[in-house]
Amino acid sequence: MLQTLSTFxxxxxxxxxxxxxxxxxxxxTQDRSVLVRYISVGVLVVFAFMGYILxxxxxxxxxxxxxNNDFSDFLKAIIGLAAAAAxxxxxxxxxxxxxxxxxxxxxxxxxVLGMSIMVSANNLLAMYIGIEMQSLALYIxxxxxxxxxxxxxxxxKYFVLGALSSGLLLYGASLIYGFTGSLDFETIRASIxxxxxxxxxxxxxxxxxxxxxxxxxxxxxxxxxxxxxxGSPTPVTGFFAAAPKxxxxxxxxxxxIVPFGxxxxxxxxxxxxxxxxxxxxxxxxxIMQTNIKRLMAYSSIANMGYALVPxxxxxxxxxxxxxxxxxxxxxxxxxxxxxxxxMRLRNGMVEKVSDLSGLxxxxxxxxxxxxxxxxxxxxxxxxxxxxxxxxxxVPAVEAGLLWLVVVALVASVISAFxxxxxxxxMWFDEPNREFxxxxxxxxxxxxxxxxxxxxxxxxxGISTAALGLAESAAQALFAx
Amino acid sequence: xxxxxxILSFITFIPLAGALLLALFAWxxxxxxxxxxxxxxxxxxxxxxxxxxxxxxxxxxxxxxTKAGFQFMEDTPWLGGGIEYRVGVDGISVLFVLLTxxxxxxxxxxxxxxxxxxxxxxxxxxxxxxxxxxxxxxxxDLILFYLFFEAVLIPMFIxxxxxxxxxxxxxxxxxxxxTLLGSVLMLAAILWIYNYSGIQLxxxxxxxxxxxxxxxxxxxxxxxxxxxxxxxxxxxxPMWPVHTWLPDAHVEAPTAGxxxxxxxxxxxGGYGFLRFSIPLFPEASLNLAPIIFWMSVIAIIYTSLVxxxxxxxxxxxxxxxxxxxxxxxxxIFTFNMQGIQGGIFQMLxxxxxxxxxxxxVGVIYDRMHTREISFYxxxxxxxxxxxxxxxxxxMANVGLPGTSGFVGEILTMVGAYQVSPWIAFGAAIGxxxxxxxxxxxxxxxxxxxxxxxxxxxxxxxxRTELFILGTLAFFTILLGVYPSLITDVTAASVEKLIADFNxxxxxxxxx
Numbered sequence: 001m002l003q004t005l006s007t008f009x010x011x012x013x014x015x016x017x018x019x020x021x022x023x024x025x026x027x028x029t030q031d032r033s034v035l036v037r038y039i040s041v042g043v044l045v046v047f048a049f050m051g052y053i054l055x056x057x058x059x060x061x062x063x064x065x066x067x068n069n070d071f072s073d074f075l076k077a078i079i080g081l082a083a084a085a086a087x088x089x090x091x092x093x094x095x096x097x098x099x100x101x102x103x104x105x106x107x108x109x110x111x112v113l114g115m116s117i118m119v120s121a122n123n124l125l126a127m128y129i130g131i132e133m134q135s136l137a138l139y140i141x142x143x144x145x146x147x148x149x150x151x152x153x154x155x156x157k158y159f160v161l162g163a164l165s166s167g168l169l170l171y172g173a174s175l176i177y178g179f180t181g182s183l184d185f186e187t188i189r190a191s192i193x194x195x196x197x198x199x200x201x202x203x204x205x206x207x208x209x210x211x212x213x214x215x216x217x218x219x220x221x222x223x224x225x226x227x228x229x230x231g232s233p234t235p236v237t238g239f240f241a242a243a244p245k246x247x248x249x250x251x252x253x254x255x256x257i258v259p260f261g262x263x264x265x266x267x268x269x270x271x272x273x274x275x276x277x278x279x280x281x282x283x284x285x286x287i288m289q290t291n292i293k294r295l296m297a298y299s300s301i302a303n304m305g306y307a308l309v310p311x312x313x314x315x316x317x318x319x320x321x322x323x324x325x326x327x328x329x330x331x332x333x334x335x336x337x338x339x340x341x342x343m344r345l346r347n348g349m350v351e352k353v354s355d356l357s358g359l360x361x362x363x364x365x366x367x368x369x370x371x372x373x374x375x376x377x378x379x380x381x382x383x384x385x386x387x388x389x390x391x392x393x394v395p396a397v398e399a400g401l402l403w404l405v406v407v408a409l410v411a412s413v414i415s416a417f418x419x420x421x422x423x424x425x426m427w428f429d430e431p432n433r434e435f436x437x438x439x440x441x442x443x444x445x446x447x448x449x450x451x452x453x454x455x456x457x458x459x460x461g462i463s464t465a466a467l468g469l470a471e472s473a474a475q476a477l478f479a480x
Numbered sequence: 481x482x483x484x485x486x487i488l489s490f491i492t493f494i495p496l497a498g499a500l501l502l503a504l505f506a507w508x509x510x511x512x513x514x515x516x517x518x519x520x521x522x523x524x525x526x527x528x529x530x531x532x533x534x535x536x537x538x539x540x541x542x543x544x545x546t547k548a549g550f551q552f553m554e555d556t557p558w559l560g561g562g563i564e565y566r567v568g569v570d571g572i573s574v575l576f577v578l579l580t581x582x583x584x585x586x587x588x589x590x591x592x593x594x595x596x597x598x599x600x601x602x603x604x605x606x607x608x609x610x611x612x613x614x615x616x617x618x619x620x621d622l623i624l625f626y627l628f629f630e631a632v633l634i635p636m637f638i639x640x641x642x643x644x645x646x647x648x649x650x651x652x653x654x655x656x657x658x659t660l661l662g663s664v665l666m667l668a669a670i671l672w673i674y675n676y677s678g679i680q681l682x683x684x685x686x687x688x689x690x691x692x693x694x695x696x697x698x699x700x701x702x703x704x705x706x707x708x709x710x711x712x713x714x715x716x717x718p719m720w721p722v723h724t725w726l727p728d729a730h731v732e733a734p735t736a737g738x739x740x741x742x743x744x745x746x747x748x749g750g751y752g753f754l755r756f757s758i759p760l761f762p763e764a765s766l767n768l769a770p771i772i773f774w775m776s777v778i779a780i781i782y783t784s785l786v787x788x789x790x791x792x793x794x795x796x797x798x799x800x801x802x803x804x805x806x807x808x809x810x811x812i813f814t815f816n817m818q819g820i821q822g823g824i825f826q827m828l829x830x831x832x833x834x835x836x837x838x839x840x841v842g843v844i845y846d847r848m849h850t851r852e853i854s855f856y857x858x859x860x861x862x863x864x865x866x867x868x869x870x871x872x873x874x875m876a877n878v879g880l881p882g883t884s885g886f887v888g889e890i891l892t893m894v895g896a897y898q899v900s901p902w903i904a905f906g907a908a909i910g911x912x913x914x915x916x917x918x919x920x921x922x923x924x925x926x927x928x929x930x931x932x933x934x935x936x937x938x939x940x941x942x943r944t945e946l947f948i949l950g951t952l953a954f955f956t957i958l959l960g961v962y963p964s965l966i967t968d969v970t971a972a973s974v975e976k977l978i979a980d981f982n983x984x985x986x987x988x989x990x991x
Binding site: 360364365375378380381382386387390393394397398402405406409410412413416417420423424427428463464467 | 506507557558559560601623626627628630631633634637638641642648649652653656657660661664665667668671672674675678
């Protein structure tokens with residue numbers, strides 16, 4: 001019992017804090033949103049480091065429903081920090097838009113709780129519960145600005161398509177249950193080892209992957225992404241772009257490596273197809289976009305494609321590469337949204353790429369920062385994005401997927417075009433307006449992200465430490 | 481003495497440190513001090529680049545040209561997994577470092593008067609660019625090399641795009657996307673080599689010394705890898721038919737940008753062939769050399785003809801650069817002493833001459849704000865000193881004996897003649913054509929009567945311009961009459977390159 005508790009402690013902490021905060025918010029007549037937000041940020045930061053501070057032995061809880069190891073600790077750390085950053089970013093926006101409610105912070109905590117269950121799920125049912133818990137919170141967050149037609153539409157769209165993906169997921173899970181007799185990851189693996197990949201198992205696995213591909217918005221399941229990104233309030237979009245993507249990527253990884261680890265031949269092609277389509281759709285789709293949030297939506301589709309490339313290798317180095325890539329992507333994307341949130345004129349937010357024109361004159365610091373982030377997204381060395389791609393692509397080459405890497409590299413050249421357009425707009429065009437000065441927290445988060453993106457992390461000591469964490473996470477997954 | 485210091489790191493990173501310092505001043509400084517900062521930025525940049533030049537000269541003097549191996553080696557752990565920070569120079573790269581350090585102060589000097597806006601950012605971009613270019617030449621690790629090679633794109637994109645002419649956006653995009661597409665293919669090849677080194681040597685590494693000495697890549701794979709590297713270097717070079725970004729970039733770039741572009745960036749491709757393609761893929765290099773020869777000859781003749789038809793002076797010189805780079809590739813792929821030595825010599829001398837020619841264009845562009853050849857005429861009566869200097873560089877560009885242009889061209893042609901007289905013949909036609917377009921340019925701009933009223937008040941070169949052009953003229957002639965200054969330094973390394981190459985061919989023949 002005690003052991004169960006210790007492995008479940010971070011989730012328990014999160015669940016209790018969220019519920020207490022909910023009660024706290026309800027009990028007071030005056031508005032407590034600011035206080036609740038700061039407490040939530042604190043909770044998330046504590047949650048992020050809990051796994052590493054407690055330093056528990058690996059172990060299962062709830063009769064094997066959840067399994068906690070270095071892999072889930074690593075992911076919880078990044079998810080917690082990303083969510084904390086996104087929550088901080090939302091403060092000013094919601095205050096300015098008169099939307100600031102304490103429920104938003106509580107919803108964020110519940111969403112993170114769902115993600116946390118996702119990344120340590122060791123059972124198809126636990127996985128499903130985690131995904132639903134996360135998604136339900138996210139649906140509400142997408143439509144948080146309920147008086148806005150666009151936000152309501154995006155929430156509804158997200159909900160309907162999310163429900164469809166849940167259906168696929170459940171259907172796949174039931175097929176797997178029917179053909180292996182279990183929902184437990186390790187039992188499924190043992191069962192597959194006995195029977196081999198029968199048609200039913202493969203069909204179930206493909207349904208599961210399709211359902212999860214919705215969550216990471218990999219093409220051809222990406223349709224919801226641009227609309228939801230555009231319609232949701234900007235801080236919510238920033239939140240969507242980071243933590244949930246990582247959580248979904250993690251559960252895909254766990255699914256592929258643990259229950260289906262022995263039939264890599266069966267799933268590799270699925271991942272490769274998803275990767276290629278995502279990279280192509282993401283890099284071509286963004287070219288014509290004028291709204292920067294839509295552009296970032298397509299960019300995220302392309303980046304999920306890159307993240308799937310090392311996963312297709314199905315090796316320890318591959319998982320490590322994926323984790324490194326995703327961590328770097330999240331750092332960058334949070335920085336980008338921190339800057340998008342500063343695109344505010346006197347009469348409200350703007351989100352067209354052309355609104356950035358001449359930024360290098362009107363606001364050199366912001367222009368410089370966004371340039372750094374864009375260059376990192378293109379993947380030009382020595383910016384951090386290049387190293388993300390480097391560590392993602394080396395394992396794929398190792399696994400004999402050189403052609404996939406070439407496709408990824410060509411896609412990154414195509415996507416360079418639209419990132420460059422943003423740089424061009426800021427530097428080469430004449431300014432036509434001036435943004436009001438952004439709030440301090442937003443600027444601070446942007447600066448932090450920019451400092452990380454500029455090659456601080458490639459200094460010898462830091463880089464090896466960071467890579468070591470990702471490596472032990474990947475090894476833990478394979479040791480399971 | 482210098483062996484104990486990380487001198488190469490100093491040379492590489494001092495400009496970057498300077499750029500960061502300038503950026504820091506701009507960030508922390510008050511708005512009122514901005515103007516002063518703008519005014520002083522070029523001076524600071526000049527001091528920094530001169531310091532780098534002095535260090536480079538010291539390093540070159542200390543360089544032992546009798547040894548073939550790498551000197552001033554530094555080896556520090558970096559990313560792990562065999563990817564380390566390794567820098568060093570040998571006879572081939574040391575002079576390119578010197579050339580970069582030599583041209584940058586002149587560029588900064590020339591920009592002081594000609595750049596009108598955002599001086600501070602311009603200087604920062606230039607200093608960053610210097611770090612990256614030197615880094616390319618000293619990097620001895622594939623990933624590190626790629627890092628510098630690719631990063632050059634960003635400051636160059638900004639320099640063309642912000643300070644360029646009318647069509648700058650188009651030109652900067654074209655430059656960026658062309659070269660990026662070339663380089664990512666090279667990245668794929670680098671990743672393959674990295675992985676293959678683990679299979680063959682037991683431990684993955686990107687150490688160039690190890691890869692050159694020990695890695696034996698099978699013949700079939702060599703061809704693909706060679707082509708991937710070729711895609712990158714050919715675009716950077718640029719070789720016909722992927723040269724079309726160059727004239728656009730040159731026309732739109734500010735004067736100093738053109739100088740750097742022609743003087744150093746074009747050499748990255750040739751240097752890449754020498755450092756990577758030939759030692760790593762000797763068999764493929766030999767097999768594919770005929771393609772290079774014909775592409776070079778086509779480039780020499782075709783672009784010379786195109787150059788003749790240009791109305792824009794910068795475009796004309798840009799096309800002539802493509803033709804001259806044709807001599808370089810031709811020389812390098814002869815795999816004999818004269819050819820390769822000639823190729824290197826041609827690159828260095830072209831760095832000086834084309835840089836000087838772009839400065840010459842910049843001089844009259846600053847005064848008249850047009851580069852149309854038809855606008856000018858009869859400048860000799862208004863600007864005698866300028867006319868004399870311009871004549872010298874034009875003749876050097878044609879390859880007149882006594883100038884450095886001649887040495888490079890004759891060496892590469894002698895080298896090519898040993899491989900195939902026809903190739904040398906084609907290149908010789910190109911030399912005649914180069915006289916046609918260069919003299920056409922000179923006649924139209926300098927000789928004749930002053931027809932255009934606007935030219936009545938044009939002034940001759942200022943002291944700064946005279947200093948820049950005079951120094952470059954001095955080196956053009958010095959290298960023309962005393963070429964051993966360069967060839968002695970490169971000889972040992974080139975000999976080793978050729979010896980390794982021949983040994984690899986024999987080994988391949990035995991298998």
